Amino acid sequence: MRALALAIDGLELPAIEKISESQQEDPFQVLIATLLSARTQDATTLAASTRLFKVARTPRTMAKLPVREIERLIYPVSFYRNKARHVKATCEALVSEFGGKVPGTLEELVTLPGVGRKTATLVMILAFQSQRHICVDTHVHRISNRLGWVRTAEPDETEQALYRATDARWWPYINLYLVTWGQNVCRPVYPRCGDCVLVEDCPRIGVTLVGKSKKGD
Ligand code: SF4
Structure with missing residues (x-):
């Protein structure tokens, strides 16, 4: 985070x-x-x-x-x-x-x-300004599964799993960070893993095809 x-x-x-x-x-x-x-x-x-x-x-x-x-x-x-x-x-x-x-x-x-x-x-x-909630949309659901933070099939399940898997200080920011990342880098199809700051730590669960990196690699 x-x-x-x-x-x-x-x-x-x-x-x-x-x-x-x-x-x-x-x-x-x-x-x-x-x-x-x-x-x-x-x-x-x-x-x-x-x-x-x-x-x-x-x-x-x-x-x-x-x-x-x-x-x-x-x-x-x-x-x-x-x-x-x-x-x-x-x-x-x-x-x-x-x-x-x-x-x-x-x-x-x-x-x-x-x-x-x-x-x-x-x-x-x-x-x-709630500090007690996580907002899970499709980006948050997809990326937290790719990262291996959770293993879930539905966003509602993801929300509950994220409360258990993440530190509470990050809860209000998870949506902003993952939605922004999902719109720019970890896109639904062809994620740009070559441009991703998380690539060293990400198991890329479920990712089969990777998009072209802006860095050209
Ligand atoms: S390394 Fe790839 S799959 Fe993992 S978070 Fe980054 S863009 Fe998404």
Whole structure:
């Protein structure tokens, strides 16, 4: 993790981190951007979130938008119709159940429409500075298995295994470090092992084809 902390310095940050930083970790914007980000390119998530927040910046104002208007604003994020419905329903729940504020516990967050563990743990880490959660997405799941930190089949299983396998001081950083590494070096197909700071220690479990190194080796 120390090697990764140094290695990601200067690399492009994931979209949600950028939104979180630019909005001073505003829980509502982090929550909505994370909802939009599933299976969507970072640049698309960033552009869609920006368009949506220009029109509505609070749960109360966003809850009043028609679903069709939300669809129009967030298009072309993947599954934009479903996500628009979830965004509206989540905003309505925030207003009716939580006084118009994003709740600050994982247990409450997962009661919101469309909010699963991945979204909830990321909101806890980025917006509420939780030191007790690990957010596991496909990058974290893939890389921690390649590194041999865990041997798991599903992200939810990976989250629990990582709590056992890693030092708690790194939990809030695992998502940022591994997502950044996964987007730039340890990619889903053809990972660039020749450019990787972890290559000496990585057993590369499950890696059969390696991508071209930028160093040319
Ligand atoms: S050595 Fe290869 S498989 Fe291991 S973390 Fe680095 S890029 Fe991923």
